[in-house]
Amino acid sequence: MALHLVKxxxxxxxxxxxLSEALDIAxxxxxxxxLPGFTLPQDLQIASELKPALMEAEVIIIACPSKFLRAxxxxxxxxxxxxxxxxxxxTLCKGLEDETNLLPVQVMQEELPGYVHGVLSGPxxxxxxxxxxxxxxxxxTDGSEAINALLQExxxxxxxRVYASSDTIGVELGGCLKNVYAVATGICDxxxxxxxxxxxxxxxxxxxxxxxxxxxxxxxxxxxxLSGLGDLVLTCNGKESxxxxxxxxxxxxxxxxxxxxxxxxxxxxxxxxxxxxxxxxQEGIDAPIxxxxxxxxxxxxxxxxxxxxxxxxxxKREGV
Numbered sequence: 001m002a003l004h005l006v007k008x009x010x011x012x013x014x015x016x017x018x019l020s021e022a023l024d025i026a027x028x029x030x031x032x033x034x035l036p037g038f039t040l041p042q043d044l045q046i047a048s049e050l051k052p053a054l055m056e057a058e059v060i061i062i063a064c065p066s067k068f069l070r071a072x073x074x075x076x077x078x079x080x081x082x083x084x085x086x087x088x089x090x091t092l093c094k095g096l097e098d099e100t101n102l103l104p105v106q107v108m109q110e111e112l113p114g115y116v117h118g119v120l121s122g123p124x125x126x127x128x129x130x131x132x133x134x135x136x137x138x139x140x141t142d143g144s145e146a147i148n149a150l151l152q153e154x155x156x157x158x159x160x161r162v163y164a165s166s167d168t169i170g171v172e173l174g175g176c177l178k179n180v181y182a183v184a185t186g187i188c189d190x191x192x193x194x195x196x197x198x199x200x201x202x203x204x205x206x207x208x209x210x211x212x213x214x215x216x217x218x219x220x221x222x223x224x225x226l227s228g229l230g231d232l233v234l235t236c237n238g239k240e241s242x243x244x245x246x247x248x249x250x251x252x253x254x255x256x257x258x259x260x261x262x263x264x265x266x267x268x269x270x271x272x273x274x275x276x277x278x279x280x281x282q283e284g285i286d287a288p289i290x291x292x293x294x295x296x297x298x299x300x301x302x303x304x305x306x307x308x309x310x311x312x313x314x315x316k317r318e319g320v
Contacts, residue, residue, distance in 0.1 A: 013053040022048040066095030073111035094175035095268035096275040116143030122226035123234035140165040170218025174228035179269030181205040185236040186247020243269040
């Protein structure tokens with residue numbers, strides 16, 4: 001996203017969390033760990049400290065795994081004195097917070113009150129945004145239509161089209177839920193299940209996403225848009241999807257510990273499965289696919305038993 005915004009002729013400062021990472025990126029002009037193969041132009045500033053960047057910023061974009069979001073917000077809050085030009089704080093996170101099960105915008109509202117808060121979400125892989133592939137995303141904020149329109153204009157270009165929304169809950173729920181369903185799709189891939197199975201899973205996953213999303217305060221049309229159906233299709237089918245890849249490797253016998261710890265994979269769907277299990281149990285929401293993925297990942301349920309449980313449910317009309 002930093003690379004995209006520089007191409008829009010914005011003044012952009014990228015602030016990695018680790019000093020060593022900042023120094024390496026500034027020297028090599030490449031993020032070798034998270035975005036290899038893309039040269040970062042000299043006018044993309046790389047900083048090792050937050051305060052100087054915040055003093056000049058009009059918009060803050062937080063891009064980190066959701067489990068670190070509250071800590072990052074705390075670091076930002078500690079350096080905000082003198083930062084008088086900030087108009088909005090946006091997040092690229094697509095996951096729920098452990099323990100609280102809060103969405104990213106809700107975490108920011110708690111930790112950084114007094115600002116416009118928003119989320120950018122939709123069917124995009126980082127490498128393809130960096131490479132200028134034609135893409136579309138959704139911007140949802142808790143601010144006015146005027147600030148939404150301004151941000152929409154300033155982020156969009158000929159290669160990345162931004163659609164505006166006021167449904168932050170729905171947009172973020174879509175971004176979180178699709179990760180769990182991508183893990184499920186990967187498990188099907190790892191088992192060698194083919195097109196019929198994938199089509200059935202994605203269709204019923206969309207139905208379940210709408211059901212859960214509406215129960216938790218999202219708007220129905222949001223889940224049929226870019227941050228719902230769009231992101232579901234990409235994350236469940238794309239070769240670059242970490243969540244789908246995780247599910248596939250798991251079904252083929254690779255342990256969760258090896259995938260998450262040894263391979264250092266960021267898999268939001270793994271953690272989200274537990275969060276949504278807790279939410280659905282608390283709210284009385286029947287979400288069979290989410291529940292079976294939770295049982296597989298956390299309770300040792302055999303994948304074949306999970307499939308049998310889903311296929312053996314009582315027959316019903318479509319749409320239920």
